[in-house]
Amino acid sequence: MANGEVSGLWIYPIKACRGIELDEVELGATGLDGDRRWQVSSDGGPVTQRTQPRLATVQPELIDGGLRLSADGHGSVDVAQPTIADCESGSLTGLPIAAADAGDEAAAWFGALLDDPSVRLHALTPDGGLTLPKPIDIFNGQRTAFGDLAPVLVANTASLDWLVGRADEPFGMDRFRANVVIATETPFVEDTWAVFQIGDTEFRYGAAWPRCAVPQVDQRSGERHKEPARVLAAHRKVISAPEVPDALKPIVEGSSIFGVGCSAGPAGTMLRVGDAVTVSARRDPMLAAPTDA
Helix, strand or coil, rough: CEEEEEEEEECCCCCCCCCCCCCCCEEEEEEEECCEEEEEEEECCEECCCCCHHHHCCCCCCCEHHHHHHHHCEEEEECCCCCCCCEEEECCCCCEEEEEEECHHHHHHHHHCCCCCCCCEEEEECCCCCCCHHCCCCCCCCCCCCCCCCCCEEEEHHHHHHHHHCCCCCCHHHHHHHEEECCCCCCCHHEEEEEECCEEEEEEEEEEEEEEHHHCCCCCCCEECCCCCHHHHHHHECCCCCCCHHHHHHHCCEEEEEEEEEEEEEECEEEEECCEHHHHHHHCCCCCCCCCC
């Protein structure tokens, strides 16, 4: 019996910029094919909507050999995919990732948009990615791209609806920047899925996902709002997370959670909107669902 259905598939070619919605997508070695393979960097670290919400106004478009970038008031620029790793970029863990600089034209475009001449656009080479060290590897050894640790982020429409119904202002699923959106009738049931299948792809739970300030950013305008931070803090705040490795506790404990970070495999399988979701193993959730969920 199906436990849900895929209602949306999203990739975010550049970390922190707008996503692209797809009807189907192939699974790659580091997550959905094309997801977060590029990153805006400054002084070796990632630049995100936490400090630069204007990144939400950048729309990447996949073109032959690279990306086309556009933003209102800033025109567009085509960027070729670099193939030789010639620099290092930062990650949420602080670990460096071998990357390739995308050139001065892309850097100047982002510099003008963000009013920061120090920024550079970096890309992973085709076989690039970060392997997490064992103390924090909760994703079964799967490499990640420039995303925040998880190869794939999964979210549930019923969980979103539950939060919106208790919030002071509306917000959409795009605020949470998930890769795989699943429609179910039960809020927060995704927190209990230890292993689940979508088509020929197997997903394994890594962690309920801690949320920073990014979901407060309108993903069209770049404007920052109060929600969903308020409603998440009221209903989905984690006080203690004994299941999480010690090195990750400072990220999770005290944070609010929404969605789950997962590993997924094998590479080469396809995901499609409308695919059924079948849960084959369950777990106790990190945070119990609200009693009225």
